[in-house]
Amino acid sequence: MTAFRYDEKGCLIVQNVEALRAFTGKSIGVSAWLEITQEVINQFAAATFDFQWIHLDTERAKTESPFGRTVAHGLLSLSLMPYFTYQLLKIEDAKLLVNYGYNQIRFPAPVLSGHKIRMKMALKSVETNPRGHKVIFEQIIQIEGVPKAACIAESVAFIVE
Numbered sequence: 001m002t003a004f005r006y007d008e009k010g011c012l013i014v015q016n017v018e019a020l021r022a023f024t025g026k027s028i029g030v031s032a033w034l035e036i037t038q039e040v041i042n043q044f045a046a047a048t049f050d051f052q053w054i055h056l057d058t059e060r061a062k063t064e065s066p067f068g069r070t071v072a073h074g075l076l077s078l079s080l081m082p083y084f085t086y087q088l089l090k091i092e093d094a095k096l097l098v099n100y101g102y103n104q105i106r107f108p109a110p111v112l113s114g115h116k117i118r119m120k121m122a123l124k125s126v127e128t129n130p131r132g133h134k135v136i137f138e139q140i141i142q143i144e145g146v147p148k149a150a151c152i153a154e155s156v157a158f159i160v161e
Contacts, residue, residue, distance in 0.1 A: 009087065016093040017133045017159055023123040028137070031084040033116040033144060036072050041113055044076045058113070067112055074107040077117065077141045077151040084119035085139070096160040100134065102153050109148035116144040124154065132160040 003019045006012055012028050014020045038058065045051050053060050054071055061070045082099060091097070111117055124136040134156060141151040 007090075011088055011090055013090045013092065015091075016161055017091060017126060017128070017135070020089075020091060020123065020135070021126045024125060026122060028121040028123055029088045030121075030142075031087045031119045033118045034080070034083075035116050036076070036111050036113065038070060038113045041070060041072050041076065044073055044079070048073065048075065050075075067110060070113040072111040072113065072115075074110075074151065077107070077111055078102075078105060078153060080117070080141070081119060081139050081151075081153065081155060084141075085121065085137075088119070088121050091159065091161075093161045094159050096132075096158075098158045100156040100158045102155050103136070105151065105153045107151050109143060109146055109150050111141075111143060111150045115146070115150075117141050117150055118144075132158055134158055 003022060004012060004014045010029055012023075041055055045055055050073055054065055055073055056070065058070055062068060065071065118141070120140045120142060122138045124138050127134045137155045137157070139153050139155050140149050143150050
């Protein structure tokens, strides 16, 4: 196998973390669009027990919300980052990949019901230690037709091969 390849959907496939290291400071890719429907927002509210009207009450949001419709929870955008990551990257020799946390998170623009979002991802760094690899990605959730990002995060993963 060459150091890396892309599958038919644009997913970067690398053999191991050492091959991934070559992408430090570079783009990994951009995911497919995903529509954030009211049903998705409702399901997230139910899972997180966050029932604020601005997320759920479509009639009230039309008149009282500054957005004119319901808005997704900021944490919904953040929680979709693993979903998008799996579209963008596969490390074949990885036995375990764990979300280790986030160094910073920002929500510059709201995701409104009906918006489509996708994620752009780049590799910031790879640190190897005796237990595995700490990998830091820049992940940006984009909103179709909106110049500002919905979420910008520096995510940290721990990978064992």
